[in-house]
Amino acid sequence: MVDRDIPRWLPITLFIAALAAAFWRAPMPAPAHFEPTPPASTPPLAAEFFSEKIPEANGNVGPSTLARLPDGRLIIAWQETRTEEASDAKIRLQFQDKQGNWSKARDVASRATVAGHSFAYLSQLDRPLLYAEGNWLHLWFVTHGISDWRSAAIIHTFSSDGGQSWATQSKMAIAPGFNPGGLQLAPPVQLAEGELALPLQENSGKVHSWLRLAATGTAIEKIRLPAEQSLMQQGPAAVNQPPGAESLIALSDKNLLAAGHPEGNRKILQLWHSIDGGQHWQTSRVIERAADGAAEFTHPFLLRTRDGRIHLTYTWRQQGIRHLYFTEAWLAEGDRP
């Protein structure tokens, strides 16, 4: 294109018009306002502990996630592969009604569905994360473009009918072009007016940020956190997590619970409890401990529901998923009965 072929007035006029339109389109949201941790809606519960195996999570299962729907049903999603190859990974779902019966499992995402929606090649999908908020049920998961941890992206979809049907799986804008390292997500924190703050670990855990999402799940702001900070219900806070912790929830203002592996030992899965906002942690309960070579209890995920119960899911020996629920009174009692 030769510059002299273009009338002199045309580009600058178009530029000014496009700049005005872009200025009008650019969002200017009010500063994020964090919602306080909702108190449990019931009086303190008696000591209670329940454990079960998710019926259809068999074979090579990976990370799992849990949410409570407004009608009281529990929904679990997990990553599963048919073979040892990660390339046939799927995200599967199962519902539990109020009587404790699990529905038939179904696939919500696979390489084929994500490729069909995003028109992009991907080598695998991993790390699902569910979050229920009002009538919206969000599902995020991580995809990898070429290898395990290269060119990672986050895919978001949502359901407004309790998980029966799902919207188009769309790639979220989190980094320019592609993400050079691994990505990890943590459960979002509620903001005012239906917005969410989604904690992210980018570049294989070296960079900590949070994405501010509109109610529809679209990113409208990104804020980088210092490495030692976490996103708590009150906002970004410096939390000194116990070494080996992989999942963290706030039970109340300063009352925190973490699940993970002491000193990175995956043969032990335990809980830590802090009553001073993470300044000091004490071992609360050992959930699993085994000495045999095949033992691995991985990918713990904690959820506190509004009925006051605390749920924990984890991958049991890479063969299945266990779901536990317990109360704060059970935690306070000491060792597992």
Place this chain on the structure above:
Amino acid sequence: MSFLAAYGLLAHALIFGAIAALLPLGILRPKAALAATTLALLVGIAPGLHGILGTPSVTLLQLALLQLANKTPSPFTVRAAIGVLAFAVIFYAMSWGFGPFDLYALGFQPRAILMAMLPLAAALHWRKMHAALLILAVDLAAYATGVFPNFWDVLIDPLLVLLAFCMVARQAYLRFSARGNR
């Protein structure tokens, strides 16, 4: 299917066609470009590039379209390529976590960046670089459609940076060779 996903796939196919159009094929050049664009869609090159490199910028798509239309000389000069490379080093380093500040995050609420476009546009207008200014105007219009959540994704992408690197490297090689021949 989202509009952005469809855009990304088609843009990568056209960019691949434009790369084929760079080959010295004489009168076969338009046919080679068309064949390459079609092949990119059919044999999985475009989805592969889309999956690995992400969505191409509107800037790169416009440069590809100009190349396919044989509108030469391209407004993407070596001087522009040096500017893109210099900016990209800072931009990607900071956005990927190798700095104290996330430049990419600014693109979600880009009014400050939009204001910074004004002196750039004035300079391009002053220097009669109308094609470059037109490309910038189309970038802004693309952002104004609301399809791109982050303004940087309209302006720059890794493939554009790779193109800039190739142009600068080629220029450096030619200069080096010319010195050697003297």
